[in-house]
Structures are given as C-alpha cells and as structure tokens.
Amino acid sequence: MTSAFRVLGSSARNASMRSLRTASIARHTRPYASAAAATKTSNGGMTETAFFPDEAAGPTVATAIPGPKSQAAIEQLNKVFDTRSLNMMADYRKSYGNYIADPDGNVLLDVYAQIASIPVGYNNPTLLLAATSPEMASHIVNRPALGNFPSNDWAEILTTGILSVAPKGLNQVFTGTTGSDANELAYKAAFMWKRRQQRGADVEFTQEEMNSAMNNALPGSPELSILSFKTAFHGRLFGSLSTTRSKPIHKLDIPAFDWPQAPFPMLKYPLEEHASENAAEEQRCLDETERLIKEWHAPPAAIIVEPIQSEGGDNHASPAFFQGLRDLTKKHDILMIVDEVQTGVGATGKFWAHEHWNLDAPPDIVTFSKKAQAAGYYYGNEELRPNKPYRQFNTWMGDPARAILFRAIVQEIERLNLVENTAAMGDYLFTNLEGLAQKYPGEIKNLRGKGQGTFIAWDSPRRDEVLKKGKTVGINIGGCGDSAVRLRPMLIFQQHHADILLEALEKIFKS
Template sequence: MAFMLLTRRLACTFQHNYRLLVPSSRHISQAAAKIDVEFDYDGPLMKTEVPGPRSRELMKQLNMIQNADAVHFFCNYEESRGNYLVDVDGNRMLDLYSQISSVPIGYSHPALLKLVQQPQNASTFINRPALGILPPENFVEKLRESLLSVAPKGMSQLITMSCGSCSNENAFKTIFMWYRNKERGQTGFSKEELETCMINQAPGCPEYSILSFMGAFHGRTLGCLATTHSKAIHKIDIPSFDWPIAPFPRLKYPLEDFVKENQQEEARCLEEVEDLIVKYRKKKKTVAGIIVEPIQSEGGDNHASDDFFRKLRDISRKHGCAFLVDEVQTGGGCTGKFWAHEHWGLADPADVMTFSKKMMTGGYFHKEEFRPNAPYRIFNTWLGDPSKNLLLAEVINIIKREDLLNNAARAGKVLLTGLLDLQARYPQFISRVRGRGTFCSFDTPDESIRNKLVSMARNKGYLLCQQNGGVRPSLCGMPLVCSLVPLTGHSSMGLSLCTCSAPGPVQSLRNTEGKYNMVPPLEGLTCHRGQQTLKSVVKAEGQVLCREECTGRQEIRGSVRQGRGFSGGK
C-alpha cells in the first residue's frame, strides 16, 4: 500500500513540476498561446499497459531480426510533442528519460520543424558529405553559429563526430598522439616507429594508458570499453587493455550531515589516483590522460564535490597527464550550466572535452597543443553531420532566448526539494536523493523495487531512467517537475487553474485544508488570459479554482510557461 502511494505521489510530483518547465515550448516567433496549445499536451493519457499489444507484436517481429530484449516499447514520433512521448498503442507519457538524456528541447519543437521545412535547408538534410575532404561552403559558418558559440574555456579547436563513443575514442587517440609528441619532440616519425606500428608493437604503438574511475561509462567501442566500469554485461567476453581504474567517491547523504566523512572519502580516492599514476609509470604503461564525468551518469548518478574535481585537475597537471572531461550526458544545460564542469569554477577546466546527446551531434573540443600534426590521423567518413549543426544552432538560440539555463537551475532546486520530501515520507523505498539542476536521482533498496517503481510509474504515464530513480528532463521541461512538488501531499490533486484574461504572477497554491502552501520559485508564472493577478487557488468540488474574482471560472489543464502563463483548454 505504501509503495503504491509512493508511486502515485511520485507521479504527481513529476507531473506538477514538469509543467513549470515549459518555456522552451514557446514558438520561435513568440506568437501566441494558440500555437503553444497545439504544441503541448495537457498531461499523460494511458489507454493500455506498457508495452501495449501493438508494441508487443512489433517487438516479436523485431526479435526475429535482432535481439530486441532491451526495447521498452515502440513509439509514434509523429504524435509525440513537447515533453510527451506517445507509443504505438496511443499511450501518452511524460518523458523524464528523454531518449537517454539526448532530447534538448522536447519532441517536434515548432522552431525545429520550421527549420527543416525551409527550402534553403533542403540540401543540408538530403546530402551528407564526407566532411573531412569535401565540406560544404557554409560548414565553418554553421560551426561558429552552433558548437563554437558554446566552446568551453581555453578550447578553440573542435572535431565533430557522430556519437559519444566515437567522440571519446578519438579523444583518446588525440591524447596519445599529444603525449608521444611531447616525448619525441619536434622530430618526425622514425623508420622503426613506422614499421612497428604496422604489427601493433612498440615503439610505433607505445604502451600508454587512460586512467578512469569505477562506475564510469564512456562508451562501448574497444578503447572506451576499457574505461567503462558501470555494468558487467557491457564488458563480458570482450578483450580489453590493462589501464588503471581509480575508485570514485561514494558520498553519504545528506551532504551537510557528513561533511568530514565525505572529505575523507574524496581524499582517499584522490590519493589512489596518484598512486595508480606512479604504479603504471613503473609498469611502463604511462598514464597519458585521465577521463572523468562531472556526474557519473549511466553508472548510477554518482556525484563528487567541486573541490574533488579541482584537485583532480591539479593532479593531472602535476603528473603531465591530459585531463579529459566527458560531458556526453551532462552537457547541454541540464545542470543549470551549459557544461557541468563550469560549476567547478576553473579558468583551465580541461584539455579535452567530449560531447554528444543533447548537442545533437558528437565531437570534442581541445586545446591548440592537442591539434594533430598531419591529416587523416583523426578521421572517418562522415566526421559528424552538417544537418545536426543546423539544428543545434537553433536549439542554442532557444536556450539563450528562453533563459533555459536559469530555468534549469531554479527548477532543479524545487525538484530536489520535492524528492527530499518523498524520501522523508518513504525512507523504506527512497534514499540518497541528489542532483544538480534537473539532473536528479535517488536510490532504492534493491533492483526489484527499482524495477517495480519504474514500471508502475510508466503505467501511470511517467518515464523514468531505468538504472536508478533518475530523471533526465529535456530543457523544455524546466521551471514546474519543479515548483509544484509541495502539492504532492494529496495525490489526487491535479494542477488545474482557472483562466483570467491578463498576465499576473502566481504566488501560492494550496488545498482546501490550507496545507502544502506553494513556495518559490513560482515568480513569473502567469495566466495569459487573466485580468487580475492570480494569487492563490484552492481545491473545490473536484477542481482547483482561482480565489480571485476572475472572468474565467472554468478549469484549465494546459501547460505553464515561465514568464508567460497557463495555456491550453479543458
């Protein structure tokens, strides 16, 4: 019974909060609520269990061609909009998983639809060039408008790729070449090096290594897999390299109660990093680089303090190792900064930084000194896709115009507060609530409870990360899985507000007993149809109505806009 109540309240939490997050659902033209109504759904709508009968049939068909055991369900992307993913059985779910954290501003965003429909962009989407040898005329211009406009500090060089794994794999190669050039000096390749590399022998193939952390996930190609340590199923049966693996801090929560213990834990891990660097140098497998995620994502949402990363950066400098930050999952704004490593406050945060997922394309930034000294050393057929740069430029425009980074920071604070409230109510099911921005998660006692919670939430219309209780909302889901968390005290209470006819700030929400008063951040939320300030609402006769004397007393179930208001219809 308690578990079912938790599921209802958790679902209520995500539904209420997600509505506070929807500013990026606005049309690029800023025109009008009507467009937003057409773009957004008003909530989950479940017709069958998930997967439903049509999904199960398609899964059987796919399984005849390939192993389809990982498939959750089949999707109808034509009907998916905003934060809602629709499956082939007509179930509409609030997507807090966002395609493994890779959807930046929701499904079928009007601005992106407009972009792909413009005739001048047709050739970019139809023709995919081999960018390393035959790039289009506007390639540099589009890189400047997209990726280079958000380049991290100190990194002016950019190489595009197609996914996170190939980004990390080629970043490793870049680091190895840089390190060998340091050792070799400015001389060219020797005859011995050129000959021995062809038979996988030193000195042409030096015995360098990349130091990684237990719990990390950096990809599934051979080099990346040697630095991936999240799940055995990823690695079993695959030959690998003898590269060092350091422990990643296992912090205790709440952080304020375990300051000393967590400092000691981080110091222990940093000491082990240094010991491994020395050990592998003695083994003649020199650590050329260190790779780390700002938040270990697929490995379980493991966090460390900003101070830990600053000290890790110092260690890399001390020992002459390249410092590679993997922002494949944390990049793009979900932590409240465009790049999660910005929270560390470093002027020189990294030598190389990889990205993918929400960035629409893969690739990596690096310092000038890491630039390959010859063509074809970092190369593949496509080297990315120029159509993705076109889309990304518009995504970045929307993020800036709609102030989505600040929205993510505000939303995350309230989301975390709501999850902490659920943890206090259900400590037998939820523990170690943690997060940065909307990149939030919690632990469950065991895998069976986690799977049951994820399954029950999905059948109520809420998609969560499978590996933990994590949420990965798109940026168009930012300030509400967020400001309405306190309303979860009554799981039957939906967010339903009456209409007014001119904007005004929403200041508080409460039920008829006066409990669960809404607290900031609700500033700037407005009802775009209202003539009076919408100050508070109460639940009455199954609806939530505005207490002010308004022109519209009917219930409204549309989306909330930061700085814009509620829109939608019954």
C-alpha cells in the first residue's frame, strides 16, 4: 500500500485514500447512533430512547471464559507478552456499545469499561468518523513533537476539545500521554512554582544551583515533597508511585521519595446513621494533614487527592472535607492538585467530580486521562508556566490524535446529554442496589456512591468469587481495594442495561 501511494499522482492518491476511508467506515461502523433512532422498554415499563439501538439486546454466554479460541490466543500471546494480569481476551471488532465480545462468541455487558476508560461505547460511530478523518490521518502519520513543531491547528484542536470542558477557573492545559504522566508533570509544575516563589519571580538561577542539580544535591535539587493520602493511587512512574499508597505490589523493590502521607477518611455507612462519627473522622484527617504540612522535613509544595479513591477501594469523603483541604492549601501557600484521572469526564454525574464540592476557589491543577482518551493537566495561574523553555518538556508533549478523539467524545457527550444520563442512571442503580442490600445483607456491605452518578461500590466478603461468577451470568465487572466491587459503566449506560446488571447480580448472590 505504501509503495503504491508513492507512485500515484496527487489526485489519484487522494481518491484512493477517500475510497479506503469509505470502505473502512462501511466495515467498522453501524448506523449512526442517533439520540432519536429507536426506543426500548425496560423491565419497569418505562420507555427510553436507546443510544445504541442496534447493540446486543443482552449478554450471550456461549462457552466458558476463556473459551478454546481465547485460550489459544492467550497461549500465543504469552510467548511474547506477560499475560498474568489478563482479565479476558477481547475481540474489539465485534464489541459494540456497552458490550464487550471475545473470540469464542461470548458477549458481556461491560460495567468495568477498560478500567473506567471507555466513555461512549465500543466502536462508537461518532468516534469512528473522527478516527477516519483526513485530519486524524495527518496527525497520526506525522505525529508532531509538539513543543518544537506544533501543527498550525493545534490551538484550535485544544480550544474546541480539551479546553472546551476545562474545569471552572482553569483555562490552560499541558498535555501528556497517560494518567501517571499527567500527575508527574503536575508535580514538576508544583516544584518549579514553589522554588520560583522562594527565589523570586525574575531571579536567575545561580551557578551553584545549576552545578548541584547535576549531582542531585542542594540547592539545585531542593528538599520539597508532594503530600498524598493513605490508600491513594496516582500512578506507577517514580514520582507518581511515591504518592501511590494503595497496594504493596505496585511499590515493592522500587526506590521512592521520602514524601508524607496523610490519613484519608474511612467513613461508616450508611452515612446518615454515622454523621457525627464521620465528621469527627474527617476533622482528624484534616488535623493530621495540617500537622504534616507544617512539620514534614521536606515541606510539601502541593497536596494531591482523588475525589474518590478508586484503586484504593472506592473511598469517599464529604464536600466539607475537600473544602477543608482547600482551606489548608490556601493557609499554607501550597498547591491543591486534584487527580481526576478516573473520576473525570462525567462518571460521577458531573463532568468533573470536584464540581460536587462547591469550592470557594478552584483547585490549582486538575489532572485527567482515562475517559478523555488523552491526558494532561489543567491550570489557570500563569505562574504555573515554567519561567524558561524546556523545563516542562518531552518529545511528544501529548498527542494531537488523542486530542481529536477527546473532542469527538465531548461532542458525543453533549449531543446525548450523557452527564445528565449518568446522574440519573446512578440514582436508579443506587436505589435498586439498596433494595438488593436489604434482601442480601451478607453480599452488599457499605454501599457507597449515592449522588455520585454510576461511581458506585460496595464491599463483598467473597469479592473475587463475585467478579469471576459475573462472567458466567454475562457481565464484566471489576474490583478495587481489598474487598470492594466497583461499577464503572460507560456514559451510554441506560436503564435497560441497569436492569440486566441487577438481575445478574441477584443470580450471583443466590448462588
């Protein structure tokens, strides 16, 4: 194909590319998922408009999982790639909407969604159109080193996509490649900001600073830290791993920075029955956070916190707790970094989970990835731009192709009102899960996530068994922490999907 294109004339080459694109769309898309395309009736008798009217009507379990074709594929893959963390072997060409397929003909309702990373469904037609556009093709085959050679439309791509949904008060972005990368970049921004404060805005680096930095020594390598919270997860790179506190397996054998960790509130449920105890627990955590800010030998330049601690077990705190954290960062002149890698892009019934907090002042930095299909951090303070070029820099500095995809995701979210849909589906799910918890009190403990969209979890005394049995009844579901079952459906998850999920869970609880 490449050699053929080389010898084609310009017009013939363009015609061939158009032909290929048309064929690609015909092969891989289904009818455009119009919001008014069709209706389905849920078990409760309510009529709803189906976002993906031609997706599977329900799960199909044709074989054990993994089946024979999957087992063969896993054996082949294992020869060249570590498969020990494998959940299931997928066939993405046959996956569609809310359903993930495997090579053996099994089709599962996916409420795990690639660890909370699929926003608007498998093979979404809107995203496929964006992916097969000439604009996308150009940015894929000519991937620019954005810091040195950005394309002339990079500003437009950012303003019409990533920045069109920027958190309130944050109007700039630094793009990256992964959630871990986004957090690491945010830490660097925080350290440079703090040292600029200490040194003076327009003061040049001294020769001693430059020389000592090359030896990882003072004063060029300052004794500063990032404060994180117990049971937090912020990534697996060196800086982000030092702030990750969820599981030992992530951290074993890896040298780490000596940075502080504050306690994160461990709330008791139901919340309304433990209001005074939970308030006292949150105040205890705030008091210890302040003590660490004041006393840690390497003063924090910033704190980083997840709106909901996801990998650590879906641990929640109240808006008052996060308001208290913001007050502490203002009081002690340090930054507040909010890690929205897993909670962002509509999952909690708000586009950004920290919108639930009603802060008087926005966070200084908000990191994102996963459902955005792109990554980076938002900020608003001009002082968070490094004072010199090449200080916050790498070859790619993000990926325009992923930014174009995020723009299409935003358009799809707005077209179908998917944030509002997720809030409504969360309320429906939570109410029905409360009913299951009353019916099966030994199966659902500490149900949490009320009012947080579909970002719902509970503790299970047989969590791993529940996850495994899920596939036998047609659902792909995930866990976190030591005992939590967590729901991470896509934003296109609707009531008829919720009814399938609830029925499947009850089958598991009965077994």
